[in-house]
Amino acid sequence: MPKDHDGIGASTxxxxxxxxxxxxxxYTDDINLRGQAxxxxxxxxxAHGNLTSIDTAExxxxxxxxxxxxxxxxxxxxxxxxxxxxxxxxxxxxxxxGHPVLATGKVRHVGDPIAVVVAESLAEAKDAAxxxxxxxxxxxxxxxxxxxxAGGAPLVHDDVENNLCYDWGxxxxxxxxxxAAIRGAHHVTTLELVNNRLVANPMEPRVxxxxxxxxxxxxxxxxxxxxxxxxxxxxxxFVLGIPEHKLRxxxxxxxxxxxxxxxHYAEEAFCTFAAKAVNRPVKWTCDRSEAFITxxxxxxxxxxxxxxxxxxxxxxxxxxxxxxxxxxxxSTFAPSVPTWLHGTLMAGNYxxxxxxxxxxxxxxxxxxxxxYRGAGRPEATFQLERVIDKAARELGIDPIELRRRNxxxxxxxxxxxxxxxxxxxxxxxxxxxxxxxIADVAGFPARRAASEAKGKLRGLGIAHYIEACGIAPSQLVxxxxxxxxxxxxxTVRVNATGSISVYTGSHSHGQGHETTFPQVVAEMLGIDAxxxxxxxxxxxxxxxxxxxxxxRSIAVGGTAMVKATEKIIAKAKKIAAHLxxxxxxxxxxxxxxxxxxGTDKSIAWGDVCLAAYVPxxxxxxxxxxxxxxxxxxxxxxxxxxSGGYACEVEVDPDTxxxxxxxxxxxxxxxxxxxxMIVSGQxxxxxxxxxxxxLLEQAVYDENGQLLTGSYMDYAMPRADDVPMYAVDHxxxxxxxxxxxxxxxxxxxxxxxxxxxxxxxxxxxxxARGVTHIDMPLTPARVWAAMNAAG
Amino acid sequence: xxxxxxxxxxxxxxxxxxxxxxxxxxxxxxxxxxGTHVGCDTSQCGACVVHVDGVAVKSCTMLAQEAAGAEVxxxxxxxxxxxxxxxxxxxxxxxxxxxxxxxxxxxVMSAADLLKTNADPxxxxxxxxxxxxxxxxxxxxxxxKSIQAAAATLRG
Ligand code: FES
Ligand code: FES
Numbered sequence: 001m002p003k004d005h006d007g008i009g010a011s012t013x014x015x016x017x018x019x020x021x022x023x024x025x026x027y028t029d030d031i032n033l034r035g036q037a038x039x040x041x042x043x044x045x046x047a048h049g050n051l052t053s054i055d056t057a058e059x060x061x062x063x064x065x066x067x068x069x070x071x072x073x074x075x076x077x078x079x080x081x082x083x084x085x086x087x088x089x090x091x092x093x094x095x096x097x098g099h100p101v102l103a104t105g106k107v108r109h110v111g112d113p114i115a116v117v118v119a120e121s122l123a124e125a126k127d128a129a130x131x132x133x134x135x136x137x138x139x140x141x142x143x144x145x146x147x148x149x150a151g152g153a154p155l156v157h158d159d160v161e162n163n164l165c166y167d168w169g170x171x172x173x174x175x176x177x178x179x180a181a182i183r184g185a186h187h188v189t190t191l192e193l194v195n196n197r198l199v200a201n202p203m204e205p206r207v208x209x210x211x212x213x214x215x216x217x218x219x220x221x222x223x224x225x226x227x228x229x230x231x232x233x234x235x236x237x238f239v240l241g242i243p244e245h246k247l248r249x250x251x252x253x254x255x256x257x258x259x260x261x262x263x264h265y266a267e268e269a270f271c272t273f274a275a276k277a278v279n280r281p282v283k284w285t286c287d288r289s290e291a292f293i294t295x296x297x298x299x300x301x302x303x304x305x306x307x308x309x310x311x312x313x314x315x316x317x318x319x320x321x322x323x324x325x326x327x328x329x330x331s332t333f334a335p336s337v338p339t340w341l342h343g344t345l346m347a348g349n350y351x352x353x354x355x356x357x358x359x360x361x362x363x364x365x366x367x368x369x370x371x372y373r374g375a376g377r378p379e380a381t382f383q384l385e386r387v388i389d390k391a392a393r394e395l396g397i398d399p400i401e402l403r404r405r406n407x408x409x410x411x412x413x414x415x416x417x418x419x420x421x422x423x424x425x426x427x428x429x430x431x432x433x434x435x436x437x438i439a440d441v442a443g444f445p446a447r448r449a450a451s452e453a454k455g456k457l458r459g460l461g462i463a464h465y466i467e468a469c470g471i472a473p474s475q476l477v478x479x480x481x482x483x484x485x486x487x488x489x490x491t492v493r494v495n496a497t498g499s500i501s502v503y504t505g506s507h508s509h510g511q512g513h514e515t516t517f518p519q520v521v522a523e524m525l526g527i528d529a530x531x532x533x534x535x536x537x538x539x540x541x542x543x544x545x546x547x548x549x550x551x552r553s554i555a556v557g558g559t560a561m562v563k564a565t566e567k568i569i570a571k572a573k574k575i576a577a578h579l580x581x582x583x584x585x586x587x588x589x590x591x592x593x594x595x596x597x598g599t600d601k602s603i604a605w606g607d608v609c610l611a612a613y614v615p616x617x618x619x620x621x622x623x624x625x626x627x628x629x630x631x632x633x634x635x636x637x638x639x640x641x642s643g644g645y646a647c648e649v650e651v652d653p654d655t656x657x658x659x660x661x662x663x664x665x666x667x668x669x670x671x672x673x674x675x676m677i678v679s680g681q682x683x684x685x686x687x688x689x690x691x692x693x694l695l696e697q698a699v700y701d702e703n704g705q706l707l708t709g710s711y712m713d714y715a716m717p718r719a720d721d722v723p724m725y726a727v728d729h730x731x732x733x734x735x736x737x738x739x740x741x742x743x744x745x746x747x748x749x750x751x752x753x754x755x756x757x758x759x760x761x762x763x764x765x766x767a768r769g770v771t772h773i774d775m776p777l778t779p780a781r782v783w784a785a786m787n788a789a790g
Numbered sequence: 791x792x793x794x795x796x797x798x799x800x801x802x803x804x805x806x807x808x809x810x811x812x813x814x815x816x817x818x819x820x821x822x823x824x825g826t827h828v829g830c831d832t833s834q835c836g837a838c839v840v841h842v843d844g845v846a847v848k849s850c851t852m853l854a855q856e857a858a859g860a861e862v863x864x865x866x867x868x869x870x871x872x873x874x875x876x877x878x879x880x881x882x883x884x885x886x887x888x889x890x891x892x893x894x895x896x897x898v899m900s901a902a903d904l905l906k907t908n909a910d911p912x913x914x915x916x917x918x919x920x921x922x923x924x925x926x927x928x929x930x931x932x933x934x935k936s937i938q939a940a941a942a943t944l945r946g
Contacts, residue, residue, distance in 0.1 A: 013886075288830040718924060
């Protein structure tokens with residue numbers, strides 16, 4: 001419940017809104033440095049080919065051209081690194097072909113950068129790019145994943161046999177037991193499905209501005225990133241060889257990320273490199289059409305899943321085989337998405353004792369594929385919640401009842417799943433009960449009858465998801481192949497007057513950290529939240545941090561901030577004890593006042609802070625002056641948000657058009673800091689999930705041309721495609737291993753909603769014999785399914 | 791290069807532009823009014839919406855020269871004279887109608903245009919009107935609520 005103060009649990013209005021609503025946000029494209037030149041990338045228009053020659057002579061003579069760069073300027077520069085190494089089921093490392101900053105020898109997807117013109121203006125750079133002569137010997141492209149691994153297909157990388165990056169099995173020791181259980185089961189439900197390829201499409205396109213100071217040797221990169229320190233680490237250490245103290249990365253206001261702004265991109269390295277080479281700032285701003293062929297795409301799995309059940313509907317074993325598209329190169333975290341972020345969630349909310357997951361990751365002549373909102377977990381949830389729905393129909397069991405029969409019970413936590421992870425807490429029966437209530441499941445038959453009376457087919461779809469957030473325990477992910485730690489940092493700097501600046505490694509690009517993080521610190525100290533500001537997004541100000549993705553900010557970044565604040569309180573109590581001439585153990589802090597237990601002695605927060613910086617009367621022999629503390633927090637486990645989602649649709653039998661009439665979500669996020677913001681995160685996630693289910697798909701033709709390369713062809717969800725949402729987060733099982741008891745809420749909506757939507761449409765059409773339709777459920781596909789089956 | 795002059799948020803502004811210079815480029819690059827955003831190159835997203843002579847226009851789809859002599863209002867001109875948020879802006883803050891803020895200037899300018907002609911729009915009318923404004927963050931729920939709340943305040 002919202003409280004009447006602005007601490008934890010209050011729906012405090014967002015302070016960052018004032019600048020965004022006034023047109024005073026400072027996004028990367030709003031940054032213009034004196035003397036800057038503009039970069040324009042000449043990109044491959046073919047999907048696959050040998051680059052035989054590049055002639056820039058004519059272009060170099062064009063007006064305004066400062067310099068033209070090609071791959072030969074990047075000899076001696078490293079390629080874009082991959083941050084995760086997956087080991088295959090035979091114990092071998094994945095195939096990891098190089099990813100040069102500019103295409104070298106070969107182009108491997110439409111959009112692969114070939115040359116860059118740096119000019120006085122963007123228009124001049126574009127004009128000159130047209131005069132560059134490029135010869136490409138076109139090669140046959142490989143686009144379809146099944147064809148890519150079938151043998152005899154063109155090779156994206158000459159040294160990667162069958163275009164296979166890895167063949168991963170999990171849990172490999174369970175393989176035979178799972179096969180046996182499926183062979184002997186009372187019933188097996190099988191489903192083949194596609195998790196459609198998506199483009200994340202944050203509304204702000206990517207931008208990079210590089211700057212170099214010759215007098216100090218310092219590089220600065222302004223970039224649209226979710227994790228500026230990660231960019232500094234990857235680009236400094238692996239690409240350009242710039243030590244951290246000479247490389248500053250700033251991610252100012254960022255207009256949405258959804259995963260696609262995690263990764264280190266060639267344009268960032270280019271602008272940083274070129275600023276030094278031409279000795280002036282270099283700016284690159286991505287067009288939307290360019291974004292479609294350069295931003296990493298998401299999802300793109302083809303899966304066969306089998307669920308074995310006994311006569312009572314108990315899940316006995318689960319087996320799933322997936323082809324996962326990597327695109328033409330391995331992006332920063334790509335290999336981890338279909339493996340560790342996917343396989344470990346295949347137990348779902350259920351007690352299935354045996355699980356085996358096989359994933360083959362495949363190179364194709366398409367844009368690299370990496371994490372997109374949910375990353376691996378939506379793919380796991382979709383197949384699981386679809387196959388359960390299908391099983392329920394086959395066995396004649398109500399789909400809610402079938403899930404309930406197999407839920408892990410509240411008293412079974414902590415729960416060791418057969419897929420490595422241990423769920424610390426949860427209550428799936430409670431979220432399902434809440435969902436049944438808010439979605440008015442009981443009233444559905446009457447609503448269906450009313451729809452039928454007007455000639456419409458009505459369906460109700462249910463899904464219940466689990467996700468792993470709060471990424472991640474460093475030791476664990478290190479064993480699994482991560483080449484980074486996944487802790488977070490915070491510095492809490494208390495000023496002499498008691499105001500506070502918190503420096504956090506988390507990055508806000510829509511999540512509202514500038515509002516929620518101060519709520520936590522204010523609650524701990526009993527002061528007003530307006531006394532606390534956060535600083536984020538600048539490596540020159542903030543201790544090494546890992547940034548924002550995987551719903552990790554409050555669970556990991558927030559905990560680092562809590563730990564630093566606890567250190568502040570401990571030190572401030574020592575100072576207060578000295579000032580009040582009391583024993584430290586007797587000092588209490590409440591409501592912004594330090595007091596001595598059992599006495600009327602007290603001293604205000606601000607007076608203690610002043611004493612720390614004006615230490616006239618101060619225990620200098622035992623503590624240092626000043627009041628500033630840093631904490632790094634490395635989580636001991638993931639957090640496990642879960643929840644039930646319900647979608648109600650009407651299908652027009654004449655056209656196949658699906659209309660979403662109601663959407664409900666009952667989530668358990670653990671404790672919630674700002675309910676208004678949490679609801680907003682769920683709304684946005686649901687809209688993206690509805691987009692995936694009904695509208696969105698990145699489509700390549702067989703030559704590797706992206707047919708959906710702009711908003712004219714790629715159907716983004718618009719205001720009239722989605723309904724109002726009923727969201728609830730009153731079911732709370734606090735996370736047991738972080739002090740705030742928080743789990744994270746950023747991805748849930750995008751995870752729970754696609755299966756709910758598809759289950760609803762299949763429910764509407766079940767009487768006509770439809771058992772599955774692949775996303776997106778366009779009118780044409782729905783109409784075809786309805787008429788083929790019926 | 792041609793010289794062009796227009797009134798932006800009540801102030802006369804001039805600059806040298808090429809024939810191909812778009813209104814949004816004139817506002818962002820020549821005048822430093824970076825509140826108006828560019829989210830696409832196919833006139834689909836609405837991040838660039840401004841008012842030209844009282845009509846909502848996608849400023850990525852209009853040449854700067856076409857706006858010569860016009861009265862232009864951008865997001866920077868929507869606050870109250872004392873700098874506090876105007877009614878529509880305030881409603882967006884009150885109802886959490888924005889997250890990353892990138893679509894927001896266009897949403898506010900479109901909402902203002904809608905409310906000029908329809909003082910009490912229904913949910914459906916708001917959703918249909920916003921067909922040319924894409925938001926990737928909010929799922930539109932709170933944008934609809936913000937606009938309904940602004941309408942109620944403006945009706946008094
Ligand atoms: S930038 Fe004008 S409509 Fe997208
Ligand atoms: S608030 Fe981010 S796109 Fe609308």
